[in-house]
Amino acid sequence: MRRPVHFEIHAEDPERAANFYSQLFGWEITKWDGPVDYWLVSTGTEPPGIEGAILRRMGTNPDPQEPTPVIAYVCTVDVENVDEMIDKARKLGGVEALGKTEVPGVGWQVYYKDTESNIFGMMQAMTQPQAT
Secondary structure (H helix, E strand, O other): OOOEEEEEEEEEOHHHHHHHHHHHOEEEEEEEOOOOOOOEEEEEOOOOOOOOOOOOOOOOOOOOOOOOOOOOOOOOOEEEEEHHHHHHHHHHOOEEEEEEEOOOOOOOEEEOOOOOEEEEEEEEEEEOOOOO
């Protein structure tokens, strides 16, 4: 079975995005000492996490319905308390994209936009019934 091994978050302002994610999830983010504006992201040492990066969004798209050049899929982050993380994301400048929803037998899922308009998910595993 093939597994995701790396993710990239495209950002107008990589430093702002690095600040958002390091404060929200506690990720360790360091600027790469290379020829491009690239920030390395460590999500922790416990499996099955993956490592990633934040990079400057390049190019423009002439279609006003899709103003950014990168079309990507959503990465979802496992959280202990989705309600606390929703509050924290809002305080850091995140904007709700799709409200908290119960995934029966799995947990509670929410989608947010970060400070760069990228959508990411947060999932709290089901351990006990919770109001939705």
